[in-house]
Amino acid sequence: MTRVRWTICWLLFFATTISYIDRAVLAVLKPLLERELHWSQIDYGWMVTLFQLTYAVGYVFAGRLIDRVGVRWGLLSSVALWSLATMEHAAARTVTGFNVARAGLGLTEGGMFPAAIRAVAEWYPKEERALATGLFNTGSNIGAVTCPLIVPWLASQWGWQAAFLATGGVGFLWVAGWMWLYHAPDRHPGVSAAELAYIRKDPPAPTVEIPWLVLLRHRQTWAFVAGMAVSSPIWWFYIYWAPDFLNKRYALGLTQSSLPLMIMFLSASVGGVGGGWLSSKLITQGWTVNAARKIALLVCALCVVPVLATPLVPHPWMAVTLVGLAAAAHCGFAANLFTLVSDTVPQQATSSVVGIGGMAGALGGMVFAQLVSRILDLTNNNYVVPFALASLAYLVGLGVIHLLLPRLEPMDLDVTKPARVA
Numbered sequence: 001m002t003r004v005r006w007t008i009c010w011l012l013f014f015a016t017t018i019s020y021i022d023r024a025v026l027a028v029l030k031p032l033l034e035r036e037l038h039w040s041q042i043d044y045g046w047m048v049t050l051f052q053l054t055y056a057v058g059y060v061f062a063g064r065l066i067d068r069v070g071v072r073w074g075l076l077s078s079v080a081l082w083s084l085a086t087m088e089h090a091a092a093r094t095v096t097g098f099n100v101a102r103a104g105l106g107l108t109e110g111g112m113f114p115a116a117i118r119a120v121a122e123w124y125p126k127e128e129r130a131l132a133t134g135l136f137n138t139g140s141n142i143g144a145v146t147c148p149l150i151v152p153w154l155a156s157q158w159g160w161q162a163a164f165l166a167t168g169g170v171g172f173l174w175v176a177g178w179m180w181l182y183h184a185p186d187r188h189p190g191v192s193a194a195e196l197a198y199i200r201k202d203p204p205a206p207t208v209e210i211p212w213l214v215l216l217r218h219r220q221t222w223a224f225v226a227g228m229a230v231s232s233p234i235w236w237f238y239i240y241w242a243p244d245f246l247n248k249r250y251a252l253g254l255t256q257s258s259l260p261l262m263i264m265f266l267s268a269s270v271g272g273v274g275g276g277w278l279s280s281k282l283i284t285q286g287w288t289v290n291a292a293r294k295i296a297l298l299v300c301a302l303c304v305v306p307v308l309a310t311p312l313v314p315h316p317w318m319a320v321t322l323v324g325l326a327a328a329a330h331c332g333f334a335a336n337l338f339t340l341v342s343d344t345v346p347q348q349a350t351s352s353v354v355g356i357g358g359m360a361g362a363l364g365g366m367v368f369a370q371l372v373s374r375i376l377d378l379t380n381n382n383y384v385v386p387f388a389l390a391s392l393a394y395l396v397g398l399g400v401i402h403l404l405l406p407r408l409e410p411m412d413l414d415v416t417k418p419a420r421v422a
Contacts, residue, residue: 001194004185005123005132011181012116012136014174015079019112020143020239021150021167022086023051023105026098027240028151028261029160031247032254036160041381043095045373048240049366050099051106056362058110063355064212066111067348071119072182074351076175078111083171085109090161106362113338113358114351121342121350123185125201127283129342130293134276134335141272141331144239144265148258155254215353220344220411223404224357227337230397232361233368234304234390235330238264238323241372241386248381250316260320267324268331275300275332279339289343290408296336297401301394303329308391311383326390333394340401345411 026033030044066074085104092098116136124132147167154163185191185199215221246252246260275296282292307326310319338354345353372386379385 001198002190002192004188004190004195005128005199007181007190008119008123009132009135011174011178012119013139013142015075015112015178016116016136016139017143017146018079018139018167018171018174019082019109020140021147022082022171023109024144024147024239025086025151025163025167026089026102027243028148028254029155029163030244032155032160037093037095039095041373041377044244045369047095047098047102048236048369048373051102052236052362052366052369053106054103055106055110056359056366058107059114059358059362060110060355062111063114063351063353063358066115066118066351066355070184071115071122072178072184074111075115075119076178078108078115079171079178080175081108082112083168083175086168086171087165089164089168110355110358110362114354117338117341117354118347118351121347123199125199126289126343127280130276130296130335130339131273131280132276133338134272134274134332137276137331137335137338138269138272140235141265141268141327144268145262148243148261152254152258212352212356215345215349215356218411219404220341220409221353221356223401224337224341224353225360226400226404227333227340227397228357228361229364230393230400231330231333231337232358233365234393235327235334236365237368237372237386237390238327238330240369241383242323244381245311245383246316246319249311249319249383252316260316264320264324265327268327271300271303271328272331272335274328276335276339278332279336293336293340293343293408294398294402297333297394297398300329300333300336301398304333304394305391308388310387329394340405340408343408344405349411 026047030039033039034044062074062078082105085101085108088104089098089101092101117133120129120132120136151163151167154166183189185196191199242261242264243257246257252260278299279292279296282295283289287295304326307322310322313319313322341350341353341357368389375385376382
């Protein structure tokens with residue numbers, strides 16, 4: 001049997017990596033740009049908020065578009081456009097200019113995860129989907145690791161503008177590879193009959209098109225929305241404020257924070273793969289999908305709780321350890337959360353549901369960004385409250401998911417009758 005599906009997973013991994021490098025460049029450069037351009041915490045909070053707002057809009061509409069045009073062209077367009085938006089940051093000189101660039105980046109990056117989850121649903125049977133999702137989502141951690149490694153060097157050699165131009169340019173190399181290597185499973189020249197049969201081993205999903213209003217009447221959609229609304233803002237918090245936290249709490253400069261940030265997010269890679277592996281392993285050992293996914297979600301949620309102590313520890317490496325554990329747990333949580341969609345939602349609607357949930361996560365991120373920026377402004381950069389909120393979010397999210405879906409039941413596709421939300 002051929003293994004082309006894992007090549008597709010690598011392509012999704014690299015797209016996710018590029019996406020997170022592009023969105024994290026601003027966070028890594030924040031201490032430098034804050035001094036040069038005289039930003040306040042409130043100014044930076046608005047930059048994050050505008051990214052989240054447009055990301056929410058792009059996420060939900062990209063999900064619907066990808067369900068119509070397909071993964072190949074949908075993801076290609078998204079990567080090309082966000083790469084251009086990243087390069088536009090180099091032309092900004094004012095807070096308004098950066099706000100415009102961040103808004104463009106958020107709008108265009110919205111297609112990444114709806115397309116990736118749709119690709120996983122098309123290329124993998126249910127027993128491998130959590131693992132595949134965990135693997136490609138590891139790119140978010142590798143991007144977060146790579147960014148503090150290369151961006152300070154680029155900025156020191158050629159100026160901060162070069163960091164945006166170089167990281168944006170990488171996306172166009174990926175676009176060329178995607179055009180060459182990606183086709184649907186039944187049209188891919190490298191897929192054998194045996195691999196195609198393995199990919200199609202689950203019962204086929206009905207082909208009826210499901211309107212948004214119908215999706216919003218189903219508990220499966222709201223369970224994913226709840227999980228994203230509470231977990232995504234915490235991940236954004238780590239991405240956007242970890243460099244600032246290390247600078248303000250431990251006086252680490254741009255180059256001094258590179259290694260701690262790399263280790264912090266590299267440890268998250270282990271969690272993404274481990275969380276996906278755990279539920280997949282439990283399923284192969286005879287556990288129900290419901291039990292396997294929720295046990296994995298619970299383990300990850302409990303591993304986040306110690307991050308509460310992060311602002312109180314005296315040494316930066318202790319803080320890195322706590323945030324690294326929490327980031328790893330987030331990625332394991334996310335791998336299983338995204339897989340809940342492909343477990344319970346018909347394939348032709350997965351991108352739409354992921355888009356709706358992604359919009360909820362981005363809107364939650366907007367609220368959290370404003371909350372964090374104002375708390376830091378009022379408390380002279382005291383991070384106790386933001387980390388306390390982060391420590392409990394995942395347990396709250398899992399509780400809501402379980403209340404909405406005591407069992408992971410497939411979405412009822414009979415659009416002629418109403419579906420109960422609770």
